[in-house]
Amino acid sequence: MNKYKLLAGVLLTMLMTTQSLAEVIAMDKTPHPGHYLKSLLAQYPYPEDILIILDLDDTSITSPRGQLLGRSDMFYHLLEKEQKAHPEKTKEALAESIDPLLVEVYKRVAVVPTDEVLPGVLDDLRERGIKVIGMTARGRKIANVTQQQLERAGIHFTDTGPDKVFKLSGDRSIKLVHGVVMVSHGNKKGETLVELLKQGAFKKPEQVVMIDDRQSHLDDMAQAINDYSAKIRFNPVLCTYLETQPEFDKFASEDELLEFLHDWRQDPEVNKTIKEDPYTQKVINQCGNVFGRNKRFCEALGGMLQAP
Incomplete structure (x- = not known):
C-alpha cells in the first residue's frame, strides 16, 4: 500500500x-x-x-492457486452463458438456478x-x-x-x-x-x-x-x-x-466442474443434485459438445441421467 x-x-x-x-x-x-x-x-x-x-x-x-472452482470468475462465466441462452429470463432467476450446484461445489473444494x-x-x-x-x-x-x-x-x-x-x-x-x-x-x-x-x-x-x-x-x-x-x-x-493470479480460463473451469461432478458422483448429495437439479443436468447434457478432452466423464455422467 x-x-x-x-x-x-x-x-x-x-x-x-x-x-x-x-x-x-x-x-x-x-x-x-x-x-x-x-x-x-x-x-x-x-x-x-x-x-x-x-x-x-x-x-x-478464494480458491488456492491453480484451482478455478470456487472463484467468482467461474460463477460470472456460468451466469453469462445462461443469460445468452435465456435472454427472456431475469439475471436473478438465472443466478438462483445455478446456486444448487454451487452449494455442492463450495462444500467440497478447497x-x-x-x-x-x-x-x-x-x-x-x-x-x-x-x-x-x-x-x-x-x-x-x-x-x-x-x-x-x-x-x-x-x-x-x-x-x-x-x-x-x-x-x-x-x-x-x-x-x-x-x-x-x-x-x-x-x-x-x-x-x-x-x-x-x-x-x-x-x-x-x-x-x-x-x-x-x-x-x-x-x-x-x-x-x-x-x-x-x-x-x-x-x-x-x-x-x-x-x-x-493467473488469468481466468473459462474452458479450464468448465473442465474442472465436469471432473468435480464425475469424481463426487457417488456422494449422496452430489448424486441427488445430478439426478434432480435441472441446471446440473443441463451442464452434463452439454458436456459432450463442449468438453472433448473429458469424454469419459461425459459418458459416465450421462449414463447416470439415463439410469432409472
Missing part, C-alpha cells in the same frame, strides 16, 4: 469536513486486504464508530483467505471492539455453505447474534448471518447497508471502510451513503487480488 497516498487521503478527508456531501476518501487499491487493514488502522486515529465491510469472494476468501494475515487481523479488530462484517452478493440459499467456507478459511466477522431477515422494498429481503450480510442476487450493497442502518441492525457509523473486488459495488456504496447521510465518511478500497 502506498503510505503517501493513504496520508493524502486522510488529509483530503480533513479538508472536506465543511462540505455538504458525504466525505469520500480517494479510492485506494490493494491485493492484500489483511495487510491493508492492519496498516490503515495504525496510520491515524479512527473514530469509535467505524464500520469495516469486506466482500467475500476473491476479497476475503478455500483459503486471499491474504494469509487476514484471519489474524480480523481477530485483532474484533478484540479491539471494531465492528467488521462481511457482505456478499451470493444468494441466500448459499448462506449455510458460506459459513462453512469462512470457518475453513479461518475468517470470523463480528458476532451479530441469531440469523435475521430484513425486508427491502417490494418482496425483496436480505439476511444477516453471523456477521455476514447475504445481499442476494439482484440487490445492491449500498441499498442494503442503508436499510440495515435504518432498521437498527448496526449503529450509524462515523466512517465506513469497504473493501471489494468490484468497482461497481464501491461506486454504489458511495452513492447510497451520500444519499443517506453526509456525516458518514466513506473509505472505498478496490481489492486487486485477482490481478496477482
